[in-house]
Amino acid sequence: AQKITQTQPGMFVQEKEAVTLDCTYDTSDPSYGLFWYKQPSSGEMIFLIYQGSYDQQNATEGRYSLNFQKARKSANLVISASQLGDSAMYFCAMRESLTGNQFYFGTGTSLTVIP
Amino acid sequence: DAGVTQSPTHLIKTRGQQVTLRCSPKSGHDTVSWYQQALGQGPQFIFQYYEEEERQRGNFPDRFSGHQFPNYSSELNVNALLLGDSALYLCASSLGGGSRSYNEQFFGPGTRLTVL
Numbered sequence: 001a002q003k004i005t006q007t008q009p010g011m012f013v014q015e016k017e018a019v020t021l022d023c024t025y026d027t028s029d030p031s032y033g034l035f036w037y038k039q040p041s042s043g044e045m046i047f048l049i050y051q052g053s054y055d056q057q058n059a060t061e062g063r064y065s066l067n068f069q070k071a072r073k074s075a076n077l078v079i080s081a082s083q084l085g086d087s088a089m090y091f092c093a094m095r096e097s098l099t100g101n102q103f104y105f106g107t108g109t110s111l112t113v114i115p
Numbered sequence: 116d117a118g119v120t121q122s123p124t125h126l127i128k129t130r131g132q133q134v135t136l137r138c139s140p141k142s143g144h145d146t147v148s149w150y151q152q153a154l155g156q157g158p159q160f161i162f163q164y165y166e167e168e169e170r171q172r173g174n175f176p177d178r179f180s181g182h183q184f185p186n187y188s189s190e191l192n193v194n195a196l197l198l199g200d201s202a203l204y205l206c207a208s209s210l211g212g213g214s215r216s217y218n219e220q221f222f223g224p225g226t227r228l229t230v231l
Contacts, residue, residue: 004157037222043203045158045222091157101148101171103207103220105157 001026004092006106013082014114020067021077021109023092031097034075036066039089039108048090051075082113117142119208119223127229128196136191136226140208146170147189148220149181150205158205164189165211193228201230 005024013019025034036048051059051066059066067076079086092106120139128134140147146165150158160173164183183189187208193200204227207220 035219043205043225043227045205045207047219047221050219093157101146101163101165102160102173103148103150103158104160105150107155107157 002106003027003104004094004106006092006109008109009107010110010112012112012114013079013086015084016081018078018080019082019111021079021090021092021111023075023077023106025073025075025092025094027073027094027096029096029098033095034066034068035093035095035103036064036075036077037091037093037105038086039091041088045091049077079111084113084115087111087113119206119221121204121206121223121226123226124224125227125229127231129231130196130198132196132230133192133194134196134228136193136204136206136228137188138191138206138208138223139188140206141221144208144210144221145187146209146211147183147187148207148209149189149191150207151175151200152203152205152225154202161191196230198230201228203227 032053034051037045049061049064051068058068063080065078089108091108093103122137148163149161152158161175162172163170167183178194180192203225205225206223209220
């Protein structure tokens with residue numbers, strides 16, 4: 001089974017609108033971390049936001065927020081007030097305590113912001 | 116504060132050859148992980164080095180090997196290259212230990228390897 005599933009290969013959003021990128025995960029480890037990364041065409045993975053499995057509140061970082069629904073094993077990224085520079089690939093990732101140090105990544109969602 | 120650096124940026128090799136990729140971690144970081152990202156896919160974990168030892172390994176054959184130096188920089192070696200090894204190779208650095216900062220990985224710009 002896939003550890004991380006991103007079901008949206010591509011998304012479009014109008015500039016200044018909000019957009020939600022979906023991510024579901026699969027783990028039996030009670031302790032894990034969820035991450036979102038942005039990958040522009042240059043290739044570098046840029047860390048956006050982190051949510052720990054025991055965190056009570058949804059994580060927020062500026063225009064990014066993570067809609068964490070633990071029972072549904074979902075960790076959707078919400079980008080508010082989209083900007084043209086937000087156009088990129090977005091990857092959801094997970095690290096489990098039991099498996100130690102490796103990050104599991106989804107297949108990514110390509111976001112295009114339309115002016 | 117220097118981020119993660121990787122060299123070379125691009126590399127073209129032929130089948131059967133060997134290649135070495137290099138990574139310098141972010142200042143203050145002691146742990147280096149390597150990932151392979153095929154076109155249109157998410158990164159796949161190859162292995163992680165900490166204290167100059169391979170600490171964990173993903174599902175990659177022994178043709179993939181690595182090394183970490185006392186200054187925490189790292190090399191990824193791939194022997195007997197196959198066409199399927201063509202990918203973007205990403206290096207990520209982090210801090211060993213149990214703090215939250217350990218959870219965060221900082222990635223380099225990657226090395227794009229093409230095998231002909």
